[in-house]
Amino acid sequence: MAKSKAQLAREHLERALPAVAAGDYTEVVAWLFVALEAAIAAVAARHGLEVEPKHWQKLDVAEQLQAEGRLGVDVAATLRTLNEARKQALYEGEEPDLDGKSLEDLAAAVESAVEQAEGAGDG
């Protein structure tokens, strides 16, 4: 049976956390990014919203859910930061710009969204 998006979000987050402690930014931003996308997809499904494959469309969905109070206030900004950071780390091999946040800040923000996804179920 396929895993739910909320379950995937939690598992991805748990993969990211040891990398946060180790300061491995590539692992951190890659796993936090997919954890947050899965969490957004879980909450979106609960509210009947379709999630498109383009990252920027997921950002639109996150902003909509945020505006409706269904996701935390910093989810869209965190997704934007992680998407840019992921591209910098993976494609350019650089230490990413985290918009002034620490890896721990980002992990905490994603964990909050994952908890909301778990509360929402997968609809």
Next chain:
Amino acid sequence: MADTKDMQGASGRSTAQLEVAGLQALAVIPVSLRALHETVVGRALAAEAQALILTGSTAREARTPVSDLDYHLIGTPIETDDLPGELDVHVLSPANLRARLREGDDFVHWSLRLGRVVFDQGIVRETTRLIREQRLWPDATRKLTQARKSVSLAHAMVASEDEDAALEQACTALTLTARWQLLEQRVFPLSRAELPAQLRESGHTLLATGLDATIRRAASLQDLTGYLNAAEALTESTQEPRHLSNSRAA
């Protein structure tokens, strides 16, 4: 090679020619994105940018369903947070542009060789001349390191059973592997959608099939494992990659 032709196209242009270049850049942008393009151009000019280059798949007229609208802006950052998320503006100072070129950053090389110049106060002409005169080439070793890391992550995402994440990461991993392999073979990698054809011409059929499938989002987790194994075998078989940073073409 396409890059030689495009380098010549970006060098030694008059003002009139640059205006034509800007119109040529506009012509390849989908109608739905032209207003966004004009906004970016307006803000870049207002910020007195040294140059603006349309880059990525749009510049090659080879957009895929998940393509962004990418630019290299030479100058100071412009406000983009209020613009659609599909916009990606990569900002570099002139000094950073020169430094990255010499370090063998393949993205900077890509924009200067294959991008469409929207406007240029001289820095694009200067750096394309540098490429030509010093026969600069991207550093394949950097790409190999990134490819290995990315393949490892993709395998882990396949194991997680998250199809969306695995497809995305596998596409990234196969793209990086393709770029590394082509650079090693002294073939300049084109846009992502054009890479499968370049790979086939270079004899990497399975890698080409895998990349094509991930671009089209048409691969199962089992398929992805096979493609990633092929990429892994290729990257791991290179024990001591040739260091090509700033090397001169043969």
